[in-house]
Amino acid sequence: MRSSTPSIDPLEATALRPIQQRSSGFYLLAFALVATALWGVNALVFHQWRNGLQVTGLNCPVFWGVYITNFVFFVGISHAGTLISAILRVTGQEWRRPITRMAEAITVFALMVGPINVIFDMGRPDRMLNIFKHPNFNSPLLWDVCCISVYFVGSITFLYLPMIPDIALLRDRMPHRRFYRILALGWKATDRQKHRLEKAIVVMSIAIIPIAVSVHTVVSYVFAMTIKPMWHSTIFGPYFVVGAIYSGIAALLIAMVILRKVYHFEEYLKPEHFRRLGFLLLTMCCLWFYFTFSEFLTTFYGQSPEEMKVFYGKMSGDYRLLFWGMVFCMWTTFFTLTLPWLPLRTPAPLRAPARVLRPILAIAVVAAFVAISQRAGTMTTLAMDLRMPLPPFLERSMMAIMPIAFVWSLLPYLRNNPIVSSFVASIFVVIGMWLERFVIVVPTLVNPRLSWGVAAYHPSWVEWSLTAFDFAGMVLLFVLFSKVFPMLPIWEMREGELAERSRFETQRVIMDRASEVPA
Amino acid sequence: MPRWGMVIDLDKCTGCQACTVACQTENNLRPGSVEESQRGRIIEWIHVLPVVEGEYPHVKTRYMPVPCQHCDNPPCTRVCPVRATYKNDEGIVAQIYPRCIGCRYCVNACPYTCKFFNWSQPDWPESTHGGKSLSAAHNPDVSVRPVGVTEKCSFCSHRLIKAREQAKSEERPLRSEGDFVPACVEACPAEAMCFGDLDSPGTAVSELSRSHRAFRLQEELGAEPKVYYLTEG
Numbered sequence A: 001m002r003s004s005t006p007s008i009d010p011l012e013a014t015a016l017r018p019i020q021q022r023s024s025g026f027y028l029l030a031f032a033l034v035a036t037a038l039w040g041v042n043a044l045v046f047h048q049w050r051n052g053l054q055v056t057g058l059n060c061p062v063f064w065g066v067y068i069t070n071f072v073f074f075v076g077i078s079h080a081g082t083l084i085s086a087i088l089r090v091t092g093q094e095w096r097r098p099i100t101r102m103a104e105a106i107t108v109f110a111l112m113v114g115p116i117n118v119i120f121d122m123g124r125p126d127r128m129l130n131i132f133k134h135p136n137f138n139s140p141l142l143w144d145v146c147c148i149s150v151y152f153v154g155s156i157t158f159l160y161l162p163m164i165p166d167i168a169l170l171r172d173r174m175p176h177r178r179f180y181r182i183l184a185l186g187w188k189a190t191d192r193q194k195h196r197l198e199k200a201i202v203v204m205s206i207a208i209i210p211i212a213v214s215v216h217t218v219v220s221y222v223f224a225m226t227i228k229p230m231w232h233s234t235i236f237g238p239y240f241v242v243g244a245i246y247s248g249i250a251a252l253l254i255a256m257v258i259l260r261k262v263y264h265f266e267e268y269l270k271p272e273h274f275r276r277l278g279f280l281l282l283t284m285c286c287l288w289f290y291f292t293f294s295e296f297l298t299t300f301y302g303q304s305p306e307e308m309k310v311f312y313g314k315m316s317g318d319y320r321l322l323f324w325g326m327v328f329c330m331w332t333t334f335f336t337l338t339l340p341w342l343p344l345r346t347p348a349p350l351r352a353p354a355r356v357l358r359p360i361l362a363i364a365v366v367a368a369f370v371a372i373s374q375r376a377g378t379m380t381t382l383a384m385d386l387r388m389p390l391p392p393f394l395e396r397s398m399m400a401i402m403p404i405a406f407v408w409s410l411l412p413y414l415r416n417n418p419i420v421s422s423f424v425a426s427i428f429v430v431i432g433m434w435l436e437r438f439v440i441v442v443p444t445l446v447n448p449r450l451s452w453g454v455a456a457y458h459p460s461w462v463e464w465s466l467t468a469f470d471f472a473g474m475v476l477l478f479v480l481f482s483k484v485f486p487m488l489p490i491w492e493m494r495e496g497e498l499a500e501r502s503r504f505e506t507q508r509v510i511m512d513r514a515s516e517v518p519a
Numbered sequence B: 001m002p003r004w005g006m007v008i009d010l011d012k013c014t015g016c017q018a019c020t021v022a023c024q025t026e027n028n029l030r031p032g033s034v035e036e037s038q039r040g041r042i043i044e045w046i047h048v049l050p051v052v053e054g055e056y057p058h059v060k061t062r063y064m065p066v067p068c069q070h071c072d073n074p075p076c077t078r079v080c081p082v083r084a085t086y087k088n089d090e091g092i093v094a095q096i097y098p099r100c101i102g103c104r105y106c107v108n109a110c111p112y113t114c115k116f117f118n119w120s121q122p123d124w125p126e127s128t129h130g131g132k133s134l135s136a137a138h139n140p141d142v143s144v145r146p147v148g149v150t151e152k153c154s155f156c157s158h159r160l161i162k163a164r165e166q167a168k169s170e171e172r173p174l175r176s177e178g179d180f181v182p183a184c185v186e187a188c189p190a191e192a193m194c195f196g197d198l199d200s201p202g203t204a205v206s207e208l209s210r211s212h213r214a215f216r217l218q219e220e221l222g223a224e225p226k227v228y229y230l231t232e233g
């Protein structure tokens, strides 16, 4: 296989095509992303830094808002890669090979974007280095700084190591690009080099798992270490880690679906990959529900007045639309991943009207959802008005039926199509997890223990611009990366093929021997 | 070492907010605008908190002046990443304005909502008399906080420095009551507040803080506030 001329090798051709060719679509996208990012920079430099944080919607007592939400969200997304690819590597899942590079790249770029939000949030970013001059290691923020820097260095290494042979390949193919030569570190694929590299990758994959877990644990500690109602919770560590992996897988799936389409990776990213990752997503979805349920039930059952203020703020107060929106997203994810497996069939005579009705139904469901959550007091909790007659009960059951109806209306597109279903589910996960982070950060601050007055928080355009900056920046970095380095790990996929082949060979030899015996 | 503390008698407090105004001038607090007030960005180191109790028709409103409680076990100082807030030997919880990075972690950690953030550069309006800026009336003993840092009640610790020097010049020890008095306590027309060393026997604060009427806000949190309240009735 090695002896075949490299230009004919289909894997290499597919993986290198995005690097060798640039379409006008790429330039257009890059332009749009750069423009969005520059708009964010403008908001930051010429508005926020010039006028202070008064340009945000923050106030007393809502001292943290969208910036901290974005920080938690993006650091969560960063669990996509490294953790997933490390776990799959350690457990020797062969199917992981084509997706590891994308996963690890997402990690690195999410980690570049996430922590910047803490700087956006600072009143005095010019004094940032005080964190190193006068560190207080009792502060959870310092724990964050430590864990995130270690994770950042670790995940860059983890991305880089398996990429060395691919960079060497690029060096051989495009000798005019200097930096490939530097980055390839003189890789010649000798046995010694290979042995060392493989060892290093194994060590890194094992080491990175606890580091990744520690990162989102200490991010949750920033909240959990205070005695704020509904922040001060012992399950926040694992709850945040689960949410992080959950949103991370979703981000990875979205990237996979798009790259598959745009870069024509169809042959390497098979429905099988989406099905397996979809199961992983479903598992995390269930875990997420489990943690959320435990968290809210514990609060509700305890009935401590301070916590109940926050609780009702989420259930039926100002944040009900966001809270129930989050629940809606997560249930939609759940049903998107499970309903297509059920042997449901629309009876033949109904199929034609159903085709028309389904999209209308889907839109109607979302509209009804918004309408119901907008109305005050309807989403009150289970026990609050159990004595009430039917209508509120009906509305509550609507909340459960809605995601089912929504997914059902999309069902024909999802059935037997793990790519579309995992894509739809992932979009809902990403939205739902952003809402989750927001609903954790803000309602607690709106309802402090000792409040003086009614508090509210409406993010300003500056905050939304910087949120757009985050998303655009991360996608831009990812797209640029995909234009410089192969998104399919060529070397690793070949190694996998070789290993497969040799295993097959050994098996055949054994079989041959076995068949020889009686003869 | 003294342990400075305050006692506020709610029976005497009329809710007149003289303490708030006195603090405002003493500590160079920025004059807030209507817009800032509407957006919840007013800074008042001591604010008079209306506490509404009971349900209609048995409603009762109490007024509670709330300064920083100068907790003995402060939740706010632990979390500061740069040690810009700390408790000194005499129990006063202080801020280091030039070091604060404005992360507002301590603000969130305070269960009494008594830390404040400078959302904008302070703006000192021109005075109508003589065209001088209001900043000409600043108390020179207290630094003006720049944009982007956290501030809070300091128990007027600049007055402590002065009182100590005064005592030194008079060649006597600092008295545990009377020498060092924060501006709010001094200004209270109803004499509802008293201030002094909680640990030295015989001072009014140490007596009153042990009276059966004394309580502290959210005692169950274990922050050990050094501001005591005397219940009404």
Ligand code: SF4
Residues within 6 Å of the ligand: B067, B068, B069, B070, B071, B074, B075, B076, B077, B093, B109, B110, B111, B112, B113, B114, B115, B152, B223
């Ligand atoms: S009342 Fe708040 S700001 Fe004052 S010492 Fe206690 S925790 Fe800190």
Ligand code: SF4
Residues within 6 Å of the ligand: B079, B080, B081, B082, B083, B084, B085, B095, B099, B100, B101, B102, B103, B104, B105, B106, B107, B149, B150
């Ligand atoms: S706002 Fe300032 S004082 Fe408060 S924790 Fe942050 S750096 Fe420390």
